Amino acid sequence: MRVLFALLAVLAFCSPAIAGDLTVSVRDAAGRPVQDAVVTVHPAAGVPRGPIRFAWPxxxxxxxxxxxxxxxxxxxxxxxxxxxxxxxxxxxxxxxxxxxxxxxxxxxxxxxxxxxxxxxxxxxxxxxxxxxxxxxxxxxTPWAAKTPASGDAILRAIPAGAATLRVWHPRLAGRGNEISRPLTIAVAPGRSTVSGDFSARAAVR
The missing domain is CATH 2.60.40.420 (Cupredoxins -  blue copper proteins)
Incomplete structure (x- = not known):
């Protein structure tokens, strides 16, 4: 019994965390796609320890x-x-x-x-x-992306559960040029649409 329990514990420890993908669609007040918006997700459980690396240079x-x-x-x-x-x-x-x-x-x-x-x-x-x-x-956070011309950014393998979604753009009206909202990451692919006023003056140097 002790051997079986130990084996089950090892299997549980080695199993990958339940995760889901999220598509974030960024639109302006007229419903047009917004390019160059930075989308990040911050799981309530925190982010993995260690350095963060992205695929782009x-x-x-x-x-x-x-x-x-x-x-x-x-x-x-x-x-x-x-x-x-x-x-x-x-x-x-x-x-x-x-x-x-x-x-x-x-x-x-x-x-x-x-x-x-x-x-x-x-x-x-x-x-x-x-x-x-x-x-x-x-x-x-390792869950970060920039919107292309389509305005849609895809973030993959986010731990399921409560999280905070943030969208930043140099012309987004609001404090720090950023919008923040809570959301829940599900195992099934999800989608979130964020609309905002992108007519603000670009952040100055």
């Missing part, structure tokens, strides 16, 4: 006198590279609270990097080219 390129991409999602503690592919020099900076940094003037085919240690937003600018603007959203 942690890279903010400077090309055609623009930052690419416009919005980049980065895990807290992640190091982002800033390659310059332009023929002119750039001077990258952020004055955002908690994520202030500066990469002084550097030229074509050179790269610099910065590690983001604080959850929040870094609004990026260039001291040489005022039209350059982009955002790095630093998150502390």
């Amino acid at each position: 942690l890279r903010m390129t400077q090309q055609d006198i623009q930052f690419q991409p416009y919005v980049l999602v980065v895990p807290v503690g992640g190091t982002v590279s800033f390659p310059n592919l332009d023929r002119v020099r750039h001077h990258v900076y952020s004055f955002s609270r908690g994520n202030r940094f500066e990469l002084q003037l550097y030229g074509r085919d050179e790269s610099r990097s910065h590690t983001f240690a604080a959850v929040g937003v870094a609004a990026l600018g260039c001291n040489i080219h005022d039209q350059m603007l982009a955002y790095i959203k630093v998150v502390n």
